[in-house]
Amino acid sequence: MMExxxxxxxxxxxxxxxxxxxxxxxxxxxxxxxxxxxxxxTYASHPExxxxxxxxxxANRFERSTVLTPHELTGPPGARHWSARYIxxxxxxxxxxxxxxxxxxxxxxxxxxxxxxxxxxxxxxxNGQPQWLWMEIEIDSLRPYTPVILNELLAHVALPLIxxxxxxxxxxxxxxxxxxxxxxxxxxxxxGLDPEKMTMRLTEPFAPREVNALVxxxxxxxxxLEEAMATLRSFTSNAAHELRTPLSILQLSLERLPASDQRxxxxxxxxxxxxxxxQMLDLSRADALSxxxxxxxxxxxxxxxxxxxxxxxxxxxxxxxxFKAHGPAIARGHAEAIYRIYRNLIDNAFLHAxxxxxxxxxxxxxxxxxxxxxxxxxxxxxxxKIFEQFWRKDRRxxxxxxxxxxxxxxxxxxxxxxxxxxSSDGSGxxxxxxxxQGIFFQADGKKLNNPGL
Amino acid sequence: xxxxxxxxxxxxxxxxRDGLQGQGFAVDWCDTLEKVELLRQLVQYDLLLLxxxxxxxxxxxxxxxxxxxxxxxxILIITARGELDDxxxxxxxxxxxxxxxxxxxxxxxxxxxxLLRRPGASLGTILSAGNVLFDSAERTLLVSDNPVxxxxxxxxLLEHLLRRVGHVVPRPMLENALYxxxxxxxxxxxxxxxxxxxxxxxxxxxxxxIRTVHGIGYALFEPR
Numbered sequence: 077m078m079e080x081x082x083x084x085x086x087x088x089x090x091x092x093x094x095x096x097x098x099x100x101x102x103x104x105x106x107x108x109x110x111x112x113x114x115x116x117x118t119y120a121s122h123p124e125x126x127x128x129x130x131x132x133x134x135a136n137r138f139e140r141s142t143v144l145t146p147h148e149l150t151g152p153p154g155a156r157h158w159s160a161r162y163i164x165x166x167x168x169x170x171x172x173x174x175x176x177x178x179x180x181x182x183x184x185x186x187x188x189x190x191x192x193x194x195x196x197x198x199x200x201x202x203n204g205q206p207q208w209l210w211m212e213i214e215i216d217s218l219r220p221y222t223p224v225i226l227n228e229l230l231a232h233v234a235l236p237l238i239x240x241x242x243x244x245x246x247x248x249x250x251x252x253x254x255x256x257x258x259x260x261x262x263x264x265x266x267x268g269l270d271p272e273k274m275t276m277r278l279t280e281p282f283a284p285r286e287v288n289a290l291v292x293x294x295x296x297x298x299x300x301l302e303e304a305m306a307t308l309r310s311f312t313s314n315a316a317h318e319l320r321t322p323l324s325i326l327q328l329s330l331e332r333l334p335a336s337d338q339r340x341x342x343x344x345x346x347x348x349x350x351x352x353x354x355q356m357l358d359l360s361r362a363d364a365l366s367x368x369x370x371x372x373x374x375x376x377x378x379x380x381x382x383x384x385x386x387x388x389x390x391x392x393x394x395x396x397x398x399f400k401a402h403g404p405a406i407a408r409g410h411a412e413a414i415y416r417i418y419r420n421l422i423d424n425a426f427l428h429a430x431x432x433x434x435x436x437x438x439x440x441x442x443x444x445x446x447x448x449x450x451x452x453x454x455x456x457x458x459x460x461k462i463f464e465q466f467w468r469k470d471r472r473x474x475x476x477x478x479x480x481x482x483x484x485x486x487x488x489x490x491x492x493x494x495x496x497x498x499s500s501d502g503s504g505x506x507x508x509x510x511x512x513q514g515i516f517f518q519a520d521g522k523k524l525n526n527p528g529l
Numbered sequence: 530x531x532x533x534x535x536x537x538x539x540x541x542x543x544x545x546r547d548g549l550q551g552q553g554f555a556v557d558w559c560d561t562l563e564k565v566e567l568l569r570q571l572v573q574y575d576l577l578l579l580x581x582x583x584x585x586x587x588x589x590x591x592x593x594x595x596x597x598x599x600x601x602x603x604i605l606i607i608t609a610r611g612e613l614d615d616x617x618x619x620x621x622x623x624x625x626x627x628x629x630x631x632x633x634x635x636x637x638x639x640x641x642x643x644l645l646r647r648p649g650a651s652l653g654t655i656l657s658a659g660n661v662l663f664d665s666a667e668r669t670l671l672v673s674d675n676p677v678x679x680x681x682x683x684x685x686l687l688e689h690l691l692r693r694v695g696h697v698v699p700r701p702m703l704e705n706a707l708y709x710x711x712x713x714x715x716x717x718x719x720x721x722x723x724x725x726x727x728x729x730x731x732x733x734x735x736x737x738x739i740r741t742v743h744g745i746g747y748a749l750f751e752p753r
Contacts, residue, residue: 317609317610318609320609320629320630320631321538321541321609321630323630323631324541324544324630324631324632325538325540325541325544326631327631327632327633328541328544328545328548328631328634329544331548331633331634332544332547332548346631350631357612380699380744380745383697383742383744383745384696384697384699384742384745384746387696387697387740387742387745387748388695388696388748388750391738391740391748391750391753392753396743397742397743398742398743398744399742399743399744399745400743400744401744411613412612412613412614415613434743437744
């Protein structure tokens, strides 16, 4: 599987949810300011109402305060003149009667040379006793009205509006989040896309239509990608096969030349090219996952075949190949792919463990195979890199393209298996491939074998 | 020996034909399946060398058609597609052997000889490798034209190895062929026979080598 860099979620500015929330909050603020402006304007155009409210506010404050007599009251801030006292309800000049003849609250506003005078009476409760409070204020600025306006704003704007706006905001944010949910799902699915499993598609959400359209488009793009990958793979495979005919011509033409060191070199080159072609095919097949890896295979049988097939080559190179079966080695897998795994491991050993020492190939016990060489071995740093494609210890060395062990890893992974290497400097390298346990059942349900010793 | 080479690449065909002619085979060449049918009406071929990807069809269909008519002319497939599945498909269709490109002329010649040597096939029963010559009918062994004495079991062993020159012959196969049920086969019996045969060939200055392939069997190689 290919490593992907982790995606960075907050790299591209704020999320849609953040943006929408920000706009909703700004909208709410503008709305509140408009509302406040409306209240202020209403009072500014009805000064009588403002005066009335001012007296009522002072009377209420007196009711709640602890001062004993109206004389101790300070009045609203910023008033040029302020006075207050109780009045006798029976003194007719101070009160005004309603139609039924009893006293009532009243307010009077008179324009002065500078500012206005507001006077009036309010009924207040003091110590359970009803009293009539007379007040008079002279005002030459808006400052004394401030408490009144604030009070009004609190009572008529803030209290009803804030919970409503809060509710609306919450609802909107939740709704947006919910609408965005399919996008998050699609994001997760796209994150899980794997070039090796190009058949995967995103789940199409029923709503909203915009997300559905996006997912649909992505799915169609995936379809085109899958087709492109298939074309690429079949191209690799066809190209590899096509190369073999000119290579045969080259090989046979070389054989007609008189024997010389140069001819041997060229023949070696031909076999290197051929090996590369083999590996290209291996890779394209491993990438296409065109193996059925569920069959029952005897790893030892395949090992014997590979070693038999490679023995002539070993003989020609004056090398020795040995095979050993350590107990039953039955696994789930694809014979040809496992043949390729063996073959690439052995080729690798031929390349990296020169000399007379034999290369030991083994299968078992259980679903595993291995190739041991007695070459120089690997350093720990190299061991971590050797399964990368195109990695070569020495790039000047042209004996291979560095594909072999990468292929081994891909093929092992296609079997849901794993490959590992053990080595200490100077003692050779031991490559092991572990496969899935192959347990198979007879028709009567009895276990056919249990090779996992 | 008359061979028919069916290959659509003219240069490759010329090289193969020249190479085989140099080894004493008579080789005709054609590049389509259609011409194969025409030529085969005129000439009785001993062996067909068949490339699978031809301009007018797949060579496998020719093999199937021939086998349906019970035409048992040996067929050697020469192809660029050498994966296990392809080999199985070719052999299942009725081909006798499969050679993957690119190949060495030596390999092709030895495969052709092996096919012609099969029971019922055209080549006689003389098996050879290096300076070793063996007549399987007379059971006589010559090294550099000098007769060499050997026990019947050693001769049998040599014959099996010679029939698969350059290939590993699995140990169980040799044991089955060399020892009957009554024989008591000790684990070392085969090894002892091999080692006696090796010594005998060495003494006669044979240039072939019998190699032990540990865990699998034995192989006889011609000189490198």
